[in-house]
Amino acid sequence: MLEKKSTRIRKEEIVRAALEVVGKSGVRALTISAIAGSAGMSEANIYRHFGGKEQIFAALADYIGDAVMGKAATIAAGSRSPLEKLETIFFSHISIIAEHPGIPRFVFSDDVHLGHRNIAENLSLRIGNYIETITGVISAGIAEGQIKPEASPRETALSLLGMIQLTALRLTIGNASFELRPEAEKLWRNFIALVS
Amino acid sequence: MLEKKSTRIRKEEIVRAALEVVGKSGVRALTISAIAGSAGMSEANIYRHFGGKEQIFAALADYIGDAVMGKAATIAAGSRSPLEKLETIFFSHISIIAEHPGIPRFVFSDDVHLGHRNIAENLSLRIGNYIETITGVISAGIAEGQIKPEASPRETALSLLGMIQLTALRLTIGNASFELRPEAEKLWRNFIALVS
DNA sequence: CTACCATGTGAACAAGTATTCACATGAGGT
DNA sequence: ACCTCATGTGAATACTTGTTCACATGGTAG
Numbered sequence: 001m002l003e004k005k006s007t008r009i010r011k012e013e014i015v016r017a018a019l020e021v022v023g024k025s026g027v028r029a030l031t032i033s034a035i036a037g038s039a040g041m042s043e044a045n046i047y048r049h050f051g052g053k054e055q056i057f058a059a060l061a062d063y064i065g066d067a068v069m070g071k072a073a074t075i076a077a078g079s080r081s082p083l084e085k086l087e088t089i090f091f092s093h094i095s096i097i098a099e100h101p102g103i104p105r106f107v108f109s110d111d112v113h114l115g116h117r118n119i120a121e122n123l124s125l126r127i128g129n130y131i132e133t134i135t136g137v138i139s140a141g142i143a144e145g146q147i148k149p150e151a152s153p154r155e156t157a158l159s160l161l162g163m164i165q166l167t168a169l170r171l172t173i174g175n176a177s178f179e180l181r182p183e184a185e186k187l188w189r190n191f192i193a194l195v196s
Numbered sequence: 197m198l199e200k201k202s203t204r205i206r207k208e209e210i211v212r213a214a215l216e217v218v219g220k221s222g223v224r225a226l227t228i229s230a231i232a233g234s235a236g237m238s239e240a241n242i243y244r245h246f247g248g249k250e251q252i253f254a255a256l257a258d259y260i261g262d263a264v265m266g267k268a269a270t271i272a273a274g275s276r277s278p279l280e281k282l283e284t285i286f287f288s289h290i291s292i293i294a295e296h297p298g299i300p301r302f303v304f305s306d307d308v309h310l311g312h313r314n315i316a317e318n319l320s321l322r323i324g325n326y327i328e329t330i331t332g333v334i335s336a337g338i339a340e341g342q343i344k345p346e347a348s349p350r351e352t353a354l355s356l357l358g359m360i361q362l363t364a365l366r367l368t369i370g371n372a373s374f375e376l377r378p379e380a381e382k383l384w385r386n387f388i389a390l391v392s
Numbered sequence: 393c394t395a396c397c398a399t400g401t402g403a404a405c406a407a408g409t410a411t412t413c414a415c416a417t418g419a420g421g422t
Numbered sequence: 423a424c425c426t427c428a429t430g431t432g433a434a435t436a437c438t439t440g441t442t443c444a445c446a447t448g449g450t451a452g
Binding site for chain 3: 001003
Binding site: 393394395396397398399400401402403404405406407408409410411412413414415416417418419420421422 | 446
């Protein structure tokens with residue numbers, strides 16, 4: 001039998017195991033059985049700590065939201081120049097995706113969007129905040145003359161986020177058939193060339 | 197009993213029904229039962245025309261590939277100016293997404309990416325062609341002076357496609373909480389402002 | 393020490409999945 | 423006219439899923 005631990009610790013373990021399953025096999029494979037296997041515990045024990053699959057999904061959404069969107073807000077609040085902030089946010093996001101492929105999979109999963117509306121709305125809100133954060137940094141960049149004034153802050157922010165998202169998609173669908181880091185650097189250099 | 201029709205017609209009906217199911221309820225809900233219901237035929241009859249679910253997925257991927265990526269190639273081969281071509285491809289893609297929400301859902305589905313590798317590779321190839329097509333148009337735009345020479349054709353093409361993809365995602369996740377057409381127009385105007 | 397209760401688990405269950413099969417039915421070639 | 427075979431279907435099958443339950447076990451409050 002498994003060593004006993006407090007519910008708080010087990011919850012964390014279960015969420016991490018779930019994210020790992022999504023990263024390896026997608027949301028479709030995120031079954032109680034798979035989570036139990038990845039976490040090294042019985043299926044029944046999962047119900048000891050979570051009321052059901054829905055609650056695991058919600059916990060996963062919170063975990064992801066804090067990891068990605070929270071980090072961007074922290075960077076944006078820093079004291080560097082707008083362009084440096086943008087660059088840090090961009091590459092930080094790329095790194096998180098590389099390390100936890102389950103994150104973009106979960107966020108882009110139509111299973112979540114259509115089968116768990118309340119969670120989708122939670123994610124939608126966080127994405128909205130993320131876009132607003134980037135929009136603010138771009139506005140500051142325009143005000144300081146680092147970014148050309150013809151750029152529309154919100155739409156430019158959407159373009160930047162679109163680049164990141166498409167990169168994550170191509171990485172998954174093409175089975176990691178290109179090197180993430182150089183690809184991200186090329187995209188970033190081109191972004192700079194376009195907006196300045 | 198259902199009126200008898202040739203396999204070729206039934207195949208088309210089944211693929212369309214499948215796309216409709218994905219559009220309404222996502223890839224997760226793409227079950228034989230749901231397809232049969234949407235197509236108005238028995239489940240067993242689906243196996244009369246397709247060897248199994250895998251073949252339906254493959255047919256759907258081909259159908260989508262022809263609809264989206266084929267159209268872009270046709271536009272690119274036309275005789276208008278590069279910028280006009282890009283604009284037509286962009287809004288044509290947006291329109292297709294609006295009319296068939298199942299298309300982006302299927303293409304972005306991790307179920308397809310991870311559970312049906314051969315189909316994912318088919319899609320990956322078509323996306324690659326799509327990117328190359330747009331890259332070619334952008335290169336022509338630079339050569340003709342419509343697009344500034346600092347722009348890197350391939351990375352700019354990826355940015356454009358990223359804009360489209362992110363718009364499709366936000367539309368799904370936010371439950372169509374914004375107007376697609378005006379949003380697309382704002383994104384396009386900003387793109388023009390950035391690249392010219 | 394000991395009794396309680398949170399934690400852990402194998403087995404069982406109902407619901408839903410893809411797929412197969414034995415059997416109808418009717419359109420089209422002879 | 424008829425007969426053949428492609429087309430259509432309800433029922434059955436084997437499997438997976440989420441969830442529950444009766445029962446073990448061991449840390450810890452008294």
